[in-house]
Amino acid sequence: MSESTIGGSYEECRTTADWLLKHTQVRPIVGIVCGSGLSALADMLKDPQVFKYCDIPNFPRSTVRGHAGQLVFGTLKGKSCVCMQGRFHLYEGHPIQKITLPMRVFKLLGVKTMLMTNAAGGLNQDYKVGDFMVIKDHINMPGFAGVNPLSGPNDDRFGVRFPCMSDAYDRELRQLAHDVAGELGFSDFLKEGVYCVLGGPSFETIAECRMLHRLGGDAVGMSTVHEVIVARHAGMRCFAMSLISNRAVMDYDSRERANHDEVLETGNQRAKQMEVLVSTMVARLDDNENNDKNNS
Numbered sequence: 001m002s003e004s005t006i007g008g009s010y011e012e013c014r015t016t017a018d019w020l021l022k023h024t025q026v027r028p029i030v031g032i033v034c035g036s037g038l039s040a041l042a043d044m045l046k047d048p049q050v051f052k053y054c055d056i057p058n059f060p061r062s063t064v065r066g067h068a069g070q071l072v073f074g075t076l077k078g079k080s081c082v083c084m085q086g087r088f089h090l091y092e093g094h095p096i097q098k099i100t101l102p103m104r105v106f107k108l109l110g111v112k113t114m115l116m117t118n119a120a121g122g123l124n125q126d127y128k129v130g131d132f133m134v135i136k137d138h139i140n141m142p143g144f145a146g147v148n149p150l151s152g153p154n155d156d157r158f159g160v161r162f163p164c165m166s167d168a169y170d171r172e173l174r175q176l177a178h179d180v181a182g183e184l185g186f187s188d189f190l191k192e193g194v195y196c197v198l199g200g201p202s203f204e205t206i207a208e209c210r211m212l213h214r215l216g217g218d219a220v221g222m223s224t225v226h227e228v229i230v231a232r233h234a235g236m237r238c239f240a241m242s243l244i245s246n247r248a249v250m251d252y253d254s255r256e257r258a259n260h261d262e263v264l265e266t267g268n269q270r271a272k273q274m275e276v277l278v279s280t281m282v283a284r285l286d287d288n289e290n291n292d293k294n295n296s
């Protein structure tokens, strides 16, 4: 299969970006991705302009409950934003380059900063359901098996062949999250840790959770990392935060069972606080610091 049939080629992304630029006046500098059950964040955008994924050229369809499947343009706290109300996952059957196509489209739209959220299982025993975890680093398990969104020919118009990932999660944005959480009285439930991505859709076994915890993972999920890799490759700065929607089961005597209903329910309960935290961060983004951090 050629790269253009897999997805994410420059030409394909350009077509999508040009279509969007023709259909909206908004010129976003901030991109937001809403995780499972966290879509309400997009409802905060003023003067929203909504495009269903099925109407956008080259966009895949959202198939997961809790992911509305639309792109919302608008203004959040005075900043022009584009928000994915629902993301794509490997387990939906999309090629990994298709899952991450929106990041390249956002880059071509002029986005400088990406803010991503997700729902994740808590591996760290100190974490409680409902905690927020600022992602400081990731473990890309599919990447170990060669499943990486940058596989295939590199297009220098997006970024370099071998992008560095040791600064994937922007230090200043992480600090901003802690500062804002302090002001909002959220510090008690704002943690910082390592997010481990798996392909899904099956949740982990007890042995897998134990292994991931020993490997250094604080939370486990099925998204975000692929988006971050592509966004960083293209020079956008990234911030990502997990809602600990359930505890990863690590004890053979436990009666707990991971399930998507609990994930969505925790999202519902914490949506408001997530919205306040993220929107206050957006308000504080310094336009001058919103420069390309290209890793070339």
Ligand SMILES: O=P(O)(O)O[C@@H]1C[C@H](O)[C@@H](CO)O1
Residues within 6 Å of the ligand: 034, 035, 036, 037, 064, 087, 089, 117, 118, 119, 120, 200, 221, 222, 223, 224, 259, 260, 263
């Ligand atoms: O898009 P995110 O990572 O928030 O979604 C998580 C992972 C699975 O898609 C789903 C499992 O409940 O939630």
Ligand SMILES: Nc1nc2[nH]cnc2c(=O)[nH]1
Residues within 6 Å of the ligand: 119, 120, 121, 122, 198, 200, 202, 203, 204, 220, 221, 222, 245, 246, 247, 248, 258, 263
């Ligand atoms: N892999 C994985 N993804 C999740 N998303 C929300 N909770 C979980 C979980 O426990 N495991």
